[in-house]
Amino acid sequence: MEVRQAKQEELEALIKIEQICFPPAEAATVEDMRKRFNVFQENFIVAVEEGKVVGFINGCVTDKPELPDALYHDTALHNPEGAYQTVFGLNVLPQYRKQGIAEQLVSHLIKLSKERGKTGIVLTCKEHLVHYYQKFGFKHLGVSASSHGGSKWNDMLLIFD
Template identity: 45%
Template sequence: MKIRQAMIEDLKTVAAVEARCFPEAEAATEKDFVSRLTVYPNHFWLLYDDERLVSFVNGMVTDEPDLSDEMYERAEMHDEKGKWQMIFGVNTLPEYRRRGYAGLLLKQVIADSKAQGRMGIVLTCKDKLIQYYAKFGFINEGVSKSVHGNVVWYQMRLRLENFV
């Protein structure tokens, strides 16, 4: 297994994995990924099994403390000096789930965010994943204002000053 940052050349592969991991109403499109990979490719963590992309995490950095739906569509809101690492997606191909791969990536995102001096990491998830993210130190802040994909999301926050 190998973790690396993304490049624009990863566009088709990233979009294909996203399409397998999220329902159409929630999945980022190839067009979304073009702007994300152009503006903040170093905030994509890709996990490969030999030559196959099996899992990835991505999101922008901002001074905004809460994840908003606008961020998904406006890559230009990224601020490399921002305090908060947002996570838009934690994707693992269905046949590779329950092997700890997403956890490896989350640990890398946490380590990198801490090394970059971020205050913390923010993501939203469905209720069935609250306990999963809590294992990494994320705290449930309740129902998010996000209505992305017409789903109820819960905002989770990991404060890195409290993280050992």
């Protein structure tokens, strides 16, 4: 398994994976995915198995330890010098799940964010994933104000030591 920054020629595969892994109301649109990739490609980390992209993690960088819905759609809010890496999505194709790939992607993003001098990582997740992110050191801050995709989300924050 190779975990690394995504390449331009992998964008279409990432778009397909996003559409497979999230319900239509929550998945990024093709247009949003393209805009995000063009603005912060360095924050798209892929897992590659035998030459095939099987998962990825991505998000922008912001100044505040929060993930308002506006960040999902307005790439102008991305601040590469910001203190907090966000996670918009952690995606692994269904047939590759339960093999530790998501864990490798999260761990890689944590390491990379530390190397880049970030203060921490912020994300939102559904209730059943709170415990999953807590094992990486994320703190559950409660129910999020987010209404992304019409779902209920939980705010999670990891501050680096």
